[in-house]
Amino acid sequence: MFLAMNRFKVKLGSEADFETVWRERDSHLRTVPGFKTFNLLRGPTKDDHTLYASHSVWASRADFEAWTRSEAFRKAHGSAGANKPLYLGHPEVELFDSVLAQSVEDQAA
Structure with missing residues (x-):
């Protein structure tokens, strides 16, 4: 398994717009070999x-x-500069x- 993350410091007051960009964009990931899952996570607010x-899981680094x-990838990131x-x-x-992976299924066995 391979994980790719991007951390974004979003300006205060721009959170809703940022989330809308991610919710409405076509990531083109569903058809990509080795892609497993994607999540957008909101963390703490600072001053x-x-x-x-953003966090995507892949079968391997080579797939990513x-x-x-x-x-x-080019299609998914074509308008990134506008944001x-x-x-x-x-x-x-x-x-x-x-390095190490465990799941609920592993614990049940």
Whole structure:
């Protein structure tokens, strides 16, 4: 398993617009080999921003990297620059390889 995260510092007052962008965009992920799941998470609010994290799970790092070079990726990110006024700074990318995984199903066995 491989996890890709982007952290966004969203300007105070722009949270609803930011969430709408994500809710209404076509990510083109459903047809991408190796894609497992996506979540947008809202974190704490500070003096000047609310922290958000987008988080996608992939079968492997190779699947994620193939997606970043794909037409689906270009389509999904084509208008990303238009949303820069909603953030403080640039999104921070964080990439993780799975070392240990457990699930509820594992505990039942």
